[in-house]
Amino acid sequence: MRILLKSVKIVDSSSEYNGQTKDILIENGIILQIANDIESNANQTISGKNLYVSAGWIDMRVSPKDPGYESKEDLNTLSAAAMVGGFTEIVTLPNTKPVVQTKEAIAYIRNFALSQLITIYPTGAVTKNCEGKDFTEMLDLHQAGAIAFTDGDHTLWNADILLKTLQYLAPIDALLMNRPEEPSMTIFGQMHEGIESTLLGMKGIPSTAEELMLMRDLKILEYYLGKNFPPKNNSCLHFSTISTKSGVELIRQAKAKGLPVSCDIAAHQLAFTDADLRDFDTNLKVNPPFRSQEDIEELRKGLADGTIDVIVSDHNPQDEESKNLEFDMADFGIIGLETAFSVANTYSNLSIEKVIEKLTTNPRKLLRLENVSIKEGNQANLSIFDPNQEWMYESKNIQSKSKNSPFIDKKLTGKVKAVVNKGKVFINK
Numbered sequence: 001m002r003i004l005l006k007s008v009k010i011v012d013s014s015s016e017y018n019g020q021t022k023d024i025l026i027e028n029g030i031i032l033q034i035a036n037d038i039e040s041n042a043n044q045t046i047s048g049k050n051l052y053v054s055a056g057w058i059d060m061r062v063s064p065k066d067p068g069y070e071s072k073e074d075l076n077t078l079s080a081a082a083m084v085g086g087f088t089e090i091v092t093l094p095n096t097k098p099v100v101q102t103k104e105a106i107a108y109i110r111n112f113a114l115s116q117l118i119t120i121y122p123t124g125a126v127t128k129n130c131e132g133k134d135f136t137e138m139l140d141l142h143q144a145g146a147i148a149f150t151d152g153d154h155t156l157w158n159a160d161i162l163l164k165t166l167q168y169l170a171p172i173d174a175l176l177m178n179r180p181e182e183p184s185m186t187i188f189g190q191m192h193e194g195i196e197s198t199l200l201g202m203k204g205i206p207s208t209a210e211e212l213m214l215m216r217d218l219k220i221l222e223y224y225l226g227k228n229f230p231p232k233n234n235s236c237l238h239f240s241t242i243s244t245k246s247g248v249e250l251i252r253q254a255k256a257k258g259l260p261v262s263c264d265i266a267a268h269q270l271a272f273t274d275a276d277l278r279d280f281d282t283n284l285k286v287n288p289p290f291r292s293q294e295d296i297e298e299l300r301k302g303l304a305d306g307t308i309d310v311i312v313s314d315h316n317p318q319d320e321e322s323k324n325l326e327f328d329m330a331d332f333g334i335i336g337l338e339t340a341f342s343v344a345n346t347y348s349n350l351s352i353e354k355v356i357e358k359l360t361t362n363p364r365k366l367l368r369l370e371n372v373s374i375k376e377g378n379q380a381n382l383s384i385f386d387p388n389q390e391w392m393y394e395s396k397n398i399q400s401k402s403k404n405s406p407f408i409d410k411k412l413t414g415k416v417k418a419v420v421n422k423g424k425v426f427i428n429k
Contacts, residue, residue, distance in 0.1 A: 002027045003425050004042035008053040008384060011356050015374040024053065026380040029423030034376055044425050046418050050388055052352070055372035056088030056381035056421055057359040059337065060177075060264055061240055061312035063153070064120075067108065068097025073317040073401045075109070079118045080399040081337040083426040085313070086383045086416035088118060090337070091367065093152035094125040101125040101136040103144035110145050117424040121147035121367070123177070126165050130154045135161070135168070142172050147367055150177035150240070155213060157183055159220060166224045166236065175366060177238040180213035180247065181288070190328050192274040192289040200277065202328065205289050207244040214239065214250045221259055235262035235366055241314055243269055243288035245298035252307040262366050263307070265299055266314035267340040270347035272406065282323045282330035283406040286314075300349050303358070309366065311348070311358045313340035317402035335400045339393055339407050341385070345414035352387045382420040389415035 005024040010017045023038040024031060059082070065073035082090050092109060094100035100109070106122050113120035124146030128134045130153070138149055149169060156162045156178050165176055186205045191197050193204025221237050242248060242263045254261050272290040284290060302308040316333030323330050336343075344355050364371055372381045393407045418427045 001044070001423060002040060002042040003380070003420060004038060004040050004045045005051070005053060005384065006045060006047035008051045010374055011052055011054040011353055012374045013353070013357070013361070014371060017374060024374070026420060029380055031374065031376055031378050031380050034374070044427075046384060046425075046427065048386070048417065050386045051384060051417060052387055053374065053382050053384050054356045055360040055374065055383070056419060057086050057341065057383045058089040058091070058363045058367075059087050059313050059315070059340065060091045060310055060363045060367070061266070061314050062090045062092050062337065063316045063333070064092040064096060064109070065317055066096065071401075072319045072322070075112045075120075077399060077401040078337075079116050081315070081335070082118050083419050084399050084416065084428055085337040085339065086341050086385055086419060087337060088381050088383065088419050088421040089121065090118060091121045091123060091147055093150065094123055095130060095152040095154070099125050099129050101128060101141070103140055106141060106144040106146055117419065117421050117426055119421065123148045123150050123152070125149070126151050126156060126176070127161060132156060132158045132161060135164070138165075138168060138174075139172065142174055148175040148177055148238075153179070155179050155181045155183055159216065162217060163220050163224055166221065170236070173368065175238055175368070176236065177240050178217060179240045180210050180217060180242070182209040182212045185209040185212070189289075190285070191277050192291045194274055194292060196274040196277065200280075205287070207246060207291065207295070210242070210244050210288060211246045211250060214247055218250065218254050218259065218261070221261065225259075234260065234368070236260045238366060239263040241266050241269070241288055241312070242299070242308065243291055243295065245295045248298045248302040248307055252302065252305075255307065262309040264310035264312045265303070265308050266336065267311050267343040268314070268334060268336060268406070269299060270296060271343055280327045281406065282325065282327055283334060283404050285327060285330050285332055286334055287332040303348055303350055303354070309358065309362045311340065311344045311355070313337045317400055318404045319402050323404045333404065335398070335402055335405050338399060339405065339412065341416060342391070342412035342414040343407065345387055346412050380420050380423075383416065384418040384420070385414060385416050387414045389413070391415045
């Protein structure tokens with residue numbers, strides 16, 4: 001199959017064509033030619049005004065729901081949502097039923113993706129059933145193809161478990177991902193603790209819950225490395241979905257000390273504050289919760305200065321039975337795969353080059369994946385988009401099985417046009 005991209009601006013700092021507008025010819029999944037004006041009898045031609053192309057985007061935090069919760073999402077609808085959102089690769093959390101803690105569970109996800117345009121990298125659970133008590137067979141899961149290790153939605157609350165996991169994963173150079181939240185401080189919490197939660201009469205989730213766990217984890221990491229810790233080329237401890245001003249500063253200080261840490265934020269954290277919950281819209285019920293404008297400004301600053309490495313969707317589908325309830329009864333989570341890029345592009349204040357870096361180069365480095373470069377002879381793993389096009393996110397066009405998004409009927413800037421991977425092409429209508 002021959003695919004021709006016409007007049008696309010290349011956004012790829014590792015490519016000699018970075019910043020240039022070229023035609024790209026792809027044959028049987030390989031970039032055959034990059035030139036000014038290519039004439040070819042292609043099976044598929046992608047053209048248009050203001051088209052950009054980058055390495056395929058990768059999402060480091062996706063809740064697949066399959067197996068066990070297929071009424072909310074299955075792997076087919078997950079893949080469709082990822083393609084519409086411009087992602088060619090996604091990393092799935094282990095919080096399914098059963099939990100991804102066996103070689104068979106890893107194989108189930110990986111085997112599904114073999115025939116898909118999307119590549120799916122499952123993570124393996126650190127503890128059995130993600131309960132934080134007993135270890136899974138992480139070495140076996142690594143051999144079976146687990147890309148990293150995490151208890152996903154659950155924090156590694158046991159300090160000894162965290163320490164021993166760092167030690168256990170060191171020989172195989174695998175990444176440990178943890179969501180920083182002190183669970184004893186968030187029981188029954190519904191939203192960010194502050195003036196708004198008081199006015200609305202809802203139990204708050206304090207910023208301190210995130211910051212305490214960050215301080216603990218960073219202290220344990222220092223203890224694990226030793227006083228004169230050797231420099232590491234890559235992060236060994238990754239913090240998922242940072243949301244607070246002080247949390248960003250703690251990670252900034254840790255990086256300044258040379259600690260091998262990294263972090264991400266969910267794109268939607270840049271778009272809303274706790275004040276937006278006054279209408280009790282359960283689509284705005286997320287964890288970590290939407291915090292203050294001051295927190296958002298620090299998140300933007302952390303993105304700009306490199307403290308925050310990655311932007312994720314934190315895609316967490318919930319069906320009507322889980323969301324169409326009173327606020328305190330509704331489940332946490334929103335869908336994000338289809339809007340993550342556009343939301344980040346709209347609300348982050350980053351240049352398009354920086355946004356793409358946090359969706360491509362940075363996550364691949366953290367996950368120990370080979371960098372994807374737009375170069376003749378390389379595999380074509382590409383996302384094609386218009387960063388300036390405004391569009392409306394409409395419920396009727398949602399590919400995910402669930403519809404729990406606060407961005408429905410909102411105008412966003414940055415439209416995905418197509419993705420190419422594994423010799424396949426998807427064009428977003």
